Amino acid sequence: MLVERLSDALGSDAVKASPEDLAAYAFDAYTDGGMPRAVVLPASTRDVSAIVTIARDCGEPIVARGAGTGLCGGAVPIAGGVVLSFARMNRVLEIDEHNRRARVQSGVVNLELSRRVAQSGLFYAPDPSSQQVSTLGGNIATNAGGPHCLAYGTTVNHVLALEVVDANGEVYSTSVDDPGYDLTAALVGSEGTLGIVTSAWLRLLALPESVRVAVAAFDDLDSASEAVSAIVREGILPTALEMMDAVIVRAVEAAFHAGYPTEAAAVLLVENAGLREDVEAAQAAIQTIAMAHGASSWRSAASQSERDGLWAGRKGAAGATGRISPNYYTQDVCVPRSKLPQALRAVEKAARANGITVGNVFHAGDGNLHPLLMYDRRDRRQVGAVVETGNEILKCAVDLGGTISGEHGIGWEKREAMTRVYSTADLAAMARVRDVFDPSRLLNPEKIFPSGARCPEVAPR
Amino acid sequence: MRAAQERLTPASTQALSEALARADAGGEKVHVVGGETLAGMGFPPERADLTLATTGLSGVTANERADSVIAARAGTPISDIAVLLATQKQFIPFDAPLPQYATLGGTLASGWLGPRRHCYGRVRDYLLGSTIVLADGTIARAGGMVVKNVAGYDMSRLYVGSFGTLGVLAQANFKTIPLPPKARLFLAPLPENTRERACSQLAALAIRPAAAFWIDGFHRTVDGDEGPEGRVLALLEGSDAVLERATLALRSALGRAGVPQTKVLDAGAREAFERVLDAYVACLGERSVTYRLYPQVQESPPIASLMQALARRFELRGETIVDVMNGDVVLRVSDLDSHAFGAKIEAFDDALHEAQPRAQVVASKHPHRAYLRVWGASPPAIERMRELKARFDPNRTLNPGCFVGGI
Numbered sequence: 042m043l044v045e046r047l048s049d050a051l052g053s054d055a056v057k058a059s060p061e062d063l064a065a066y067a068f069d070a071y072t073d074g075g076m077p078r079a080v081v082l083p084a085s086t087r088d089v090s091a092i093v094t095i096a097r098d099c100g101e102p103i104v105a106r107g108a109g110t111g112l113c114g115g116a117v118p119i120a121g122g123v124v125l126s127f128a129r130m131n132r133v134l135e136i137d138e139h140n141r142r143a144r145v146q147s148g149v150v151n152l153e154l155s156r157r158v159a160q161s162g163l164f165y166a167p168d169p170s171s172q173q174v175s176t177l178g179g180n181i182a183t184n185a186g187g188p189h190c191l192a193y194g195t196t197v198n199h200v201l202a203l204e205v206v207d208a209n210g211e212v213y214s215t216s217v218d219d220p221g222y223d224l225t226a227a228l229v230g231s232e233g234t235l236g237i238v239t240s241a242w243l244r245l246l247a248l249p250e251s252v253r254v255a256v257a258a259f260d261d262l263d264s265a266s267e268a269v270s271a272i273v274r275e276g277i278l279p280t281a282l283e284m285m286d287a288v289i290v291r292a293v294e295a296a297f298h299a300g301y302p303t304e305a306a307a308v309l310l311v312e313n314a315g316l317r318e319d320v321e322a323a324q325a326a327i328q329t330i331a332m333a334h335g336a337s338s339w340r341s342a343a344s345q346s347e348r349d350g351l352w353a354g355r356k357g358a359a360g361a362t363g364r365i366s367p368n369y370y371t372q373d374v375c376v377p378r379s380k381l382p383q384a385l386r387a388v389e390k391a392a393r394a395n396g397i398t399v400g401n402v403f404h405a406g407d408g409n410l411h412p413l414l415m416y417d418r419r420d421r422r423q424v425g426a427v428v429e430t431g432n433e434i435l436k437c438a439v440d441l442g443g444t445i446s447g448e449h450g451i452g453w454e455k456r457e458a459m460t461r462v463y464s465t466a467d468l469a470a471m472a473r474v475r476d477v478f479d480p481s482r483l484l485n486p487e488k489i490f491p492s493g494a495r496c497p498e499v500a501p502r
Numbered sequence: 503m504r505a506a507q508e509r510l511t512p513a514s515t516q517a518l519s520e521a522l523a524r525a526d527a528g529g530e531k532v533h534v535v536g537g538e539t540l541a542g543m544g545f546p547p548e549r550a551d552l553t554l555a556t557t558g559l560s561g562v563t564a565n566e567r568a569d570s571v572i573a574a575r576a577g578t579p580i581s582d583i584a585v586l587l588a589t590q591k592q593f594i595p596f597d598a599p600l601p602q603y604a605t606l607g608g609t610l611a612s613g614w615l616g617p618r619r620h621c622y623g624r625v626r627d628y629l630l631g632s633t634i635v636l637a638d639g640t641i642a643r644a645g646g647m648v649v650k651n652v653a654g655y656d657m658s659r660l661y662v663g664s665f666g667t668l669g670v671l672a673q674a675n676f677k678t679i680p681l682p683p684k685a686r687l688f689l690a691p692l693p694e695n696t697r698e699r700a701c702s703q704l705a706a707l708a709i710r711p712a713a714a715f716w717i718d719g720f721h722r723t724v725d726g727d728e729g730p731e732g733r734v735l736a737l738l739e740g741s742d743a744v745l746e747r748a749t750l751a752l753r754s755a756l757g758r759a760g761v762p763q764t765k766v767l768d769a770g771a772r773e774a775f776e777r778v779l780d781a782y783v784a785c786l787g788e789r790s791v792t793y794r795l796y797p798q799v800q801e802s803p804p805i806a807s808l809m810q811a812l813a814r815r816f817e818l819r820g821e822t823i824v825d826v827m828n829g830d831v832v833l834r835v836s837d838l839d840s841h842a843f844g845a846k847i848e849a850f851d852d853a854l855h856e857a858q859p860r861a862q863v864v865a866s867k868h869p870h871r872a873y874l875r876v877w878g879a880s881p882p883a884i885e886r887m888r889e890l891k892a893r894f895d896p897n898r899t900l901n902p903g904c905f906v907g908g909i
Contacts, residue, residue, distance in 0.1 A: 140798050184652045195650060197659065198627045207886075217624075218796050219881035220862060221906040222668070222890055223613070226626065226659035230652050250708070274568045276591050276680045316709060318743035375648040379568035408569075409650045447650040455653075462646065462653055470634075470642035471655045477889045489654055 043099045043123070044079050050091045055082045055129075066106065066124045071114035071454055072370070072418075077104070077124040084129045086204060086212055086239040093237065094210035096123045102486045105233040107148065107179025110171040112371050113452030115183060115232045119487040125237065127178050133157050134240060141245045142201055147178025147238050151185075154243070163245040166193035169448070170356050181238050184230030186448030188312075188355065191406040192280040193246065195448065197229040202242040208479040216242075227474060232450055233485040235478040249280075249314035253324045254348040255341040257331040258305035262286055262389075262401075265307035266381040268334035269405040273378045277326055281312040282406030288365075289358050289400040289413070296361035299354025300347065302338055309336075309405065310355055358402040359413060366398065366415035370427050374438035375447030378408040384441055388412045391433035395426040409447035410438070435461065451489045459491050507551055511558035515633060515641060515672040518559065522670065523639025525552055526899045534666035534901055536577065536608025539600040540783060542792070542865035543612055544665055546872050548903035556607045559672060562586060564647065571630060571647050573675040576607025592678035595622040599779045607671040613663025615796075616779070617713040618737075620827040625662070628676045632658040634669040637895040641672070649677045665905045668894040682712070682739035687771035688752060690764040692716055692732040698803045700734055700759040704826045705799050707755055709748040711827065712739040713775060716803070718810070719821025719834070720781040724774075734761060736826075737775045781823060782832055783865040789843040790836035791851075791874065792865035795858055799829040808857065809833045816850045818843075832864070844870055851875060877906045 044058045057063065057080040068074035078101060083089045096103045102122035109116055118124050127148030135144040138161045145154060151172040155164045168187035169175055175185070181203070186195045193199075202216035203225055215224040228235055259265040265284055272282065285293065285308045290301045301308050309331065313323040328339050342348040354361075362369045376384045385401065392399035392414065403411040414430050416423040435445050435458055445451070445458045459468060472490065475482075512518040525532050533550035535541070537557065556577040564573040567590055574583055580601040587593050597616020598604040615624065631645030634657070644657035661671055692700055697716055704714045714736040717724060724735070734756070738748045749766070756764055767774060783792065797805050806822045813820025813835050823832040835850060837843035851874045854861050863876040881887070884907045891898075891909045903909075 139800060184656070186650055186652075190650065194623060194627050195652075197656060198623055213886070214882050216881070219883070220860075220877045221663075221881045221884065221887045221909075223626070223659055223663050224883050224886065226656050226662075230656050235655075270568060273570055276570065278680055316740070316744050316747075318741060318747070322741065322743075375650045377566065377569045377571070377648060379566070404650070407650045408648060442646070443648050444646050444651045444653050446653050447648070448652055450652050451654060459654060463643070466640050467642045467644065468654070470636065470640070470644070470657060473893045474655055474657070474660070474890070477886065477893050 043095070043101055046095045046099070047079055047081055047092065050095060051081060051083065051088055055084070055088070056080070066126070067117070069109040069111045069114060069116040071112055071117065071452065073114055073453060074117050075119040076121065077118040078121050080124045080126060082126050082129045086206065089125065089206045089237055089239050090210045090212055092123065092125055093206055093208065097208070097210065097483060102483050103237070104485050105178070105182065105237045107176030108150070108171070108174045110175045111179065111183060111452060112373065112449045113446070113454040115450050115452030115488060116179070117453055119453055127176055130239065136161070138163065141247070142242050143245055144240060144242050145177050146240050147176060147181070149177050151175050151177055151180055158245055159248070162248050164248055165199065165243060166246050167196045167199055170359060177241065177243065178238055181229050181241060182231070182233050183450040186404070186409070188281040188283050188404055191282055191404065192278055197226055199244045200225055200229050200241055201244055203228055203238050204240040205236040205238055207236050208481065208484050232452060232488055234475060234488055235484065237484070251317035251320040252312065252314040252348065253320050253341060254310065254312045254351050255324065255328070255339060256301060256351060257309040257311065257336040258302040258338040259307040259309070259335060260305070260337055262307045262385055263382055264335040265309055266385050266405065268309065268331050268336065269381055270379050271330050271334060272327055273406065275326070275330065277323055279311055279323060279327060279406060280314040281310065283310040283355055284308070284401065284403055284405035285310070285355070285358060286401040288398065289362070289402040292361040292365050292400065293354040293358050296364055297354050297357055299350050301354060305337065310351060355402070362400055362413050362415065368416050368418045370414045370416065370431060372410070372412045372414065372431050372434050373446050373449040374434060374443055375407065375409045376438050376441045376443035378406070380441040380443070381405060381408055384410055384438065384443070387437040388434055391430045391437065395430045397423070397426050397430050407447065408443070453488055456489055457491050459489070509553040509555060511555045513558040515559070515635065518670060518672055519635045519639040519641050521554060522635055522637060522899070526637050526639065526897055529897065530899070531902050532899055534670050536605030536611070537579065537603040539598070539604040540608060540612045540614070540864070542783060542785065542863065542867065542871065543876070544904040545876055545908070546904070547901055554670065556605060556670065563673060566647070570678045571649070571675060572678055573647065573673060574606050575673050576605060576671045578606045580604045580606060580609055587678055588681060591681050593681040594625065594628050594676050594678055595619065596625055597779055599783045601776070606674060610662050610671055610674060611664060611666045617715070617825045617828060617830070621710055621712055622679070626659050628678070629658050629662065629674060630677055631675040632661060632671060633673040634661055634671050636669040637897065637899040645675065647675050666901045667891055667905045667909055670900070683741055684739070684745055685771040686738045686745050686749065687767040687774050688736040688764050689767065690734050690756060690761045692734045692761060694732070696760040697732060700756060700761050701803045701824065701826045702800070703755040703759045704736060707751055709744065709751060711736040711752065713737040714826040715778055716806070716824040716826060717778070718806070720784070720823065724777050724781055735774070735778060737771060778823065785865050785867045786836045788840040788867045788869070789838070790834055790866065791847055791863060791868060791871070792832060792834040793854065793861045794864045795831045795861045797829050797831065799827070802829040802831050805858065806831050809854070812850070812853060812857065816846050816853070818846060818850060840868065844868060848873055855879070880907045
């Protein structure tokens with residue numbers, strides 16, 4: 042019934058229902074999955090609206106999906122139903138150079154937007170490591186971050202207006218310039234539980250006139266993280282401040298030959314971009330701080346291609362881990378920046394206690410940690426040890442005054458952990474918003490909110 | 503409208519929660535206020551049995567210099583936060599008028615947008631977390647004290663600009679950024695034939711001014727000058743080296759537009775900028791209304807000229823501020839006495855909204871304010887906003903009728 046109605050409305054080439062096709066949409070980049078009953082590929086907002094109406098009539102949940110790079114099971118159809126893929130809605134609809142903004146469909150790949158506007162001297166700032174494949178719709182759903190969010194902020198700071206299909210299939214629009222409640226901010230980061238974003242006006246920034254990238258090597262992790270804390274304490278705000286430990290540096294060098302010092306215990310990647318006078322001053326100040334904290338070397342990229350090489354290493358770090366471990370799990374927590382040294386020590390301790398190898402590659406300037414926990418999925422002991430280590434890291438981040446997700450989202454994976462940072466009253470306030478936008482719980486159910494057992498007042502009805 | 507009978511200034515979040523719970527259960531309507539610097543925004547409450555001022559909830563509760571984050575209670579004056587941060591060479595671009603009276607809670611609840619947002623971003627972009635008290639007294643926290651956080655919905659940003667109709671902010675947490683070491687102000691007369699060219703030259707500068715205005719009127723408020731011509735006022739912020747380069751570029755841009763001598767001010771540059779902010783909400787007794795519009799940058803100079811012409815048609819005095827970098831237009835219309843003004847303002851309001859449906863009122867003490875379209879045309883998602891209000895404040899306890907669409 043569901044599949045027939047969808048095929049009638051959108052044409053059979055837009056609907057997939059064979060077991061093999063469905064299996065391809067059962068997972069995102071998280072380890073757990075669920076089988077949908079149908080996968081649909083709309084080509085327009087009107088199609089999205091028709092799909093929601095049909096799914097609703099059939100009582101089937103709807104999970105919107107971009108490129109499936111999410112790490113928390115946010116795009117996984119846990120409760121079955123319809124997966125709505127934005128693969129065919131991938132057009133840049135309008136570029137308004139003068140007012141530095143662009144209107145895009147949700148399926149446009151993040152990096153594609155920056156490529157398209159580069160000739161106008163503009164770029165789109167949020168740059169998650171997945172940006173070569175992840176979609177802007179998915180980025181909006183998770184309020185995605187990336188290395189440059191240190192200076193430019195996360196996705197929510199760059200969304201100007203949204204076109205949304207609601208839980209009844211109705212289309213409406215929001216804008217940050219509209220009077221009234223900031224529905225745009227409420228929708229960004231809501232992981233597809235409040236509405237399905239079909240297109241967005243995004244803010245673009247002018248390409249900086251000057252960019253400097255450098256790597257500093259340290260003999261131990263502690264000194265590197267102390268240096269980061271000192272940079273923040275001095276009130277210096279680089280455009281990116283990334284850290285990699287020895288495990289990651291070696292994996293990256295083996296895979297990309299990015300030019301990192303392989304003998305180092307930790308490497309800081311520092312970028313300053315903007316007006317040339319400011320860039321030179323910030324770069325020099327950071328170098329001084331790094332050296333004062335025991336940096337064993339400081340190397341500044343001399344050319345654009347050297348800069349690109351250093352960044353390619355950083356952005357490919359998680360992928361390079363695949364060369365040294367059959368599987369890895371990426372944890373994502375954020376702690377106050379002055380607590381970085383303690384947090385890294387706690388990560389190390391938790392991993393060691395559980396017999397797990399850990400690699401750290403993360404947004405140090407934001408205090409946003411990404412320990413990569415390496416394991417072999419076929420070994421039950423290792424799987425259990427990774428889960429345990431991940432939980433201990435969450436606990437430690439919360440104990441240090443941090444949070445359970447800095448930029449990846451809650452999704453299916455971390456929903457039970459929400460009670461670690463929020464009280465029942467806090468979660469009930471969020472649930473009031475969901476009640477308004479999706480009273481019948483058809484939009485990406487079983488995500489974000491903890492299940493009933495731990496939090497009765499916000500349990501799915 | 504009925505005047506509030508009682509005024510409460512709770513000194514703790516707990517006391518605020520108890521006061522709201524009591525009012526909500528007793529069917530009382532609550533008018534929530536901060537420093538009342540933006541009292542001219544929004545509709546007056548339909549009914550107010552109780553005025554609840556957050557000014558008793560004052561003070562910075564956390565100032566983590568090493569993390570560049572700060573938390574303060576809702577009633578804290580904006581200038582207190584700014585002064586403290588300045589001693590640490592940090593800032594948050596609140597750009598609130600009358601910052602010694604404006605409170606943190608009021609600035610957030612009003613969704614105030616400052617002229618420096620084009621370069622530093624909106625205040626909401628600095629918000630990390632909040633504590634809010636809902637109408638029924640529930641205390642709910644959102645976000646936290648870390649600079650990146652995607653755990654659940656972004657409730658804090660939803661409360662920004664909600665005009666106290668979803669709940670009452672008790673505390674807010676922010677990240678801060680380095681304070682630009684220097685500020686320099688440029689002031690020049692702007693004869694009529696140079697205006698549009700000067701605006702487009704300023705907007706196209708490679709080193710963008712932190713703020714730039716074309717001001718027509720507002721003389722006493724802005725610089726005590728009574729000059730008949732319009733003026734341009736531009737604020738540069740940054741290091742010495744940047745200011746040096748930017749100064750040359752700015753001078754030659756204004757020169758190209760045909761602007762005569764430019765006065766440069768280093769001492770008191772930020773104070774002069776703040777006087778422009780104060781002008782946004784300055785009332786001329788009960789005989790003025792100030793509107794604000796948000797067009798795109800290139801549309802704003804012609805819109806400002808049209809607004810002036812419209813004011814003249816109604817024999818009202820029109821004064822304008824064009825925010826050259828963001829495109830905002832501020833229009834203050836006034837008359838010599840309150841009675842004459844009252845006779846014209848409603849017809850003017852109709853004509854203005856005919857031409858610019860999104861014009862909003864930001865300041866007025868005239869009693870007819872209640873009959874003006876103070877929020878402009880309702881946004882497309884108004885019905886969803888009504889539902890949100892109903893879910894958060896089902897008894898319409900908080901600021902009833904004050905917000906968009908009579909929410």
